[in-house]
Amino acid sequence: MSTTASTKITRKTLIEALNEDLSREYQAIIAYVNYSQVLKGAAYMKIADELAIHATEELAHALQIANHVDYLGGMPANTPKKVKTSEKAEDMLRFDLDNEKETIRQYRQRVKQCEAMGEYAIAEQIRKILIDEQDHLTALATALGIDAPDPGA
Numbered sequence: 001m002s003t004t005a006s007t008k009i010t011r012k013t014l015i016e017a018l019n020e021d022l023s024r025e026y027q028a029i030i031a032y033v034n035y036s037q038v039l040k041g042a043a044y045m046k047i048a049d050e051l052a053i054h055a056t057e058e059l060a061h062a063l064q065i066a067n068h069v070d071y072l073g074g075m076p077a078n079t080p081k082k083v084k085t086s087e088k089a090e091d092m093l094r095f096d097l098d099n100e101k102e103t104i105r106q107y108r109q110r111v112k113q114c115e116a117m118g119e120y121a122i123a124e125q126i127r128k129i130l131i132d133e134q135d136h137l138t139a140l141a142t143a144l145g146i147d148a149p150d151p152g153a
């Protein structure tokens with residue numbers, strides 16, 4: 001594939017990219033369902049409740065992304081990206097933080113790609129999803145006692 005062809009976004013490559021996003025949303029749903037129940041310790045009870053709320057927000061994102069894939073003429077993905085597990089609360093929060101960073105990086109690109117294709121409505125909805133993902137990132141960073149990291153563009 002030439003450089004031009006590989007960087008140019010088409011309907012087909014947008015469908016593929018959105019399906020990767022959908023697999024990341026499935027991963028997030030599973031991780032938040034699991035971690036919200038497994039997190040133990042008085043220090044983590046508040047964040048455990050927040051993770052359960054994140055799970056429902058990730059489901060709403062998954063439904064929206066699946067809807068866009070269908071609208072573009074694709075078949076929505078049905079497999080999650082791998083979910084890491086740990087017995088340690090801090091590990092779980094770090095896994096989530098890393099996943100949220102990657103999700104934000106990817107959605108920032110997706111907004112640009114959608115706009116380049118004139119898919120302004122999808123771009124608009126992904127912008128709204130980004131607000132939630134940035135809230136998730138901040139909640140996790142706060143629970144870890146660190147500043148919210150810059151996910152990059």
Ligand SMILES: [Fe+2]
Pocket residue numbers: 025028057058061062129133
């Ligand atoms: Fe999400």
Ligand SMILES: [Fe+2]
Pocket residue numbers: 028054058100103132133136
């Ligand atoms: Fe998230």
